[in-house]
Amino acid sequence: xxxxxxxxxxxxxxxxxxxxxxxxxxxxxxxxxxxxxxxxxxxxxxxxxxxxxxxxxxxxxxxxxxxxxxxxxxxxxxxxxxxxxxxxxxxxxxxxxxxxxxxxxxxxxxxxxxxxxxxxxxxxxxxxxxxxxxxxxxxxxxxxxxxxxxxxxxxxxxxxxxxxxxxxxxxxxxxxxxxxxxxxxxxxxxxxxxxxxxxxxxxxxxxxxxxxxxxxxxxxxxxxxxxxxxxxxxxxxxxxxxxxxxxxxxxxxxxxxxxxxxxxxxxxxxxxxxxxxxxxxxxxxxxxxxxxxxxxxxxxxxxxxxxxxxxxxxxxxxxxxxxxxxxxxxxxxxxxxxxxxxxxxxxxxxxxxxxxxxxxxxxxxxxxxxxxxxxxxxxxxxxxxxxxxxxxxxxxxxxxxxxxxxxxxxxxxxx
Numbered sequence: 001x002x003x004x005x006x007x008x009x010x011x012x013x014x015x016x017x018x019x020x021x022x023x024x025x026x027x028x029x030x031x032x033x034x035x036x037x038x039x040x041x042x043x044x045x046x047x048x049x050x051x052x053x054x055x056x057x058x059x060x061x062x063x064x065x066x067x068x069x070x071x072x073x074x075x076x077x078x079x080x081x082x083x084x085x086x087x088x089x090x091x092x093x094x095x096x097x098x099x100x101x102x103x104x105x106x107x108x109x110x111x112x113x114x115x116x117x118x119x120x121x122x123x124x125x126x127x128x129x130x131x132x133x134x135x136x137x138x139x140x141x142x143x144x145x146x147x148x149x150x151x152x153x154x155x156x157x158x159x160x161x162x163x164x165x166x167x168x169x170x171x172x173x174x175x176x177x178x179x180x181x182x183x184x185x186x187x188x189x190x191x192x193x194x195x196x197x198x199x200x201x202x203x204x205x206x207x208x209x210x211x212x213x214x215x216x217x218x219x220x221x222x223x224x225x226x227x228x229x230x231x232x233x234x235x236x237x238x239x240x241x242x243x244x245x246x247x248x249x250x251x252x253x254x255x256x257x258x259x260x261x262x263x264x265x266x267x268x269x270x271x272x273x274x275x276x277x278x279x280x281x282x283x284x285x286x287x288x289x290x291x292x293x294x295x296x297x298x299x300x301x302x303x304x305x306x307x308x309x310x311x312x313x314x315x316x317x318x319x320x321x322x323x324x325x326x327x328x329x330x331x332x333x334x335x336x337x338x339x340x341x342x343x344x345x346x347x348x349x350x351x352x353x354x355x356x357x358x359x360x361x362x363x364x365x366x367x368x369x370x371x372x373x374x375x376x377x378x379x380x381x382x383x384x385x386x387x388x389x390x391x392x393x394x395x396x397x398x399x400x401x402x403x404x405x406x407x408x409x410x411x412x413x414x415x
Contacts, residue, residue, distance in 0.1 A: 006049040010178040018145025026408045029172030031111030043409040070113025070177040089185045090131045091122030098291045113177045119169030122289035123220040126334045132168035139179035143401025172407040174400040188250035192260040193281040198242035201313035205336040207270045211247040216259040220248035221335040228331045234280045294342045301349045302370035305339040308362040312336035318357040349379045
């Protein structure tokens with residue numbers, strides 16, 4: 001039977017964690033639970049529900065900083081930023097559909113703390129950086145029940161060792177986050193996406209590389225093979241049944257108009273081009289950001305690979321060659337450096353084959369994003385780390401959470 005604790009203040013969080021540490025009672029940290037199935041299953045039936053820590057503490061649009069409680073809904077954050085014509089530059093994804101969670105307008109979209117704890121970034125990551133690059137400060141409670149603080153509401157406050165970056169992506173295994181300060185940026189006035197249709201996957205990698213190395217400030221570059229492009233509401237509407245290579249430019253309207261035309265000319269060597277304007281451009285990148293185009297079938301196992309961009313197509317081809325019936329579909333983001341794979345379900349989730357393909361084509365890492373609880377309990381969800389890094393990770397965990405009570409097992413056995 002699951003026992004849930006829902007504190008309303010940071011002080012109550014500290015009291016609960018201190019009690020859990022004293023009693024050696026493991027706690028699974030959660031917000032809305034939209035990402036509860038990411039990582040390995042935790043080894044506890046006690047939930048520390050942080051969604052009660054909600055609300056925007058301070059938002060200064062002129063200072064480009066927002067500070068909020070960790071349990072604040074991303075819908076609340078998004079609404080405040082929209083009203084001010086601003087955004088989070090790293091383009092946070094919404095993986096509810098991918099992870100089989102309800103994603104209607106009235107369903108919880110996840111919390112700010114959950115977003116930071118999982119360090120999720122969307123297509124603009126290649127131009128703007130990852131989520132951790134935009135976290136200015138954090139407050140929280142360590143596994144010792146002690147209050148911790150790092151950084152603040154301005155960049156100058158981040159001195160010494162930046163704990164904010166350490167906590168970002170720790171999946172709740174080092175501390176229970178209570179308050180967060182993040183940088184925000186103005187929302188682009190205009191967005192256009194240049195499309196090249198029907199070229200092969202390796203040619204797409206080359207075209208994306210050319211666009212990203214151009215002076216035209218490309219903020220997104222993805223490749224959708226034929227079977228994936230046909231699922232898009234906008235990418236294949238003019239020419240269905242062909243692959244789509246997409247590159248996005250954003251900014252003031254006159255600049256975007258000139259840069260998108262210049263980019264089309266530069267990419268014309270790969271084939272005829274056309275362009276999506278603001279509304280259709282936004283719709284396409286929302287599909288890519290949220291990985292909706294490979295979410296079906298729901299029983300498929302989903303992998304997310306980080307590889308050298310020019311090797312992305314080679315990794316996918318290697319998997320297709322070695323296990324032709326296993327690879328259902330794939331797509332590439334981040335100029336080819338981020339691969340999404342949809343694979344037929346098996347008890348071992350094709351882990352050995354996926355990681356072998358990554359290792360044989362320049363290295364990188366592979367993360368199992370979606371699989372059953374039983375599979376995630378027996379397969380290394382995160383890419384195995386080198387022994388020295390693994391030892392360092394264990395020492396960091398022991399320093400912040402010596403009793404091992406915070407989300408035990410989420411990132412690895414015993415952690």
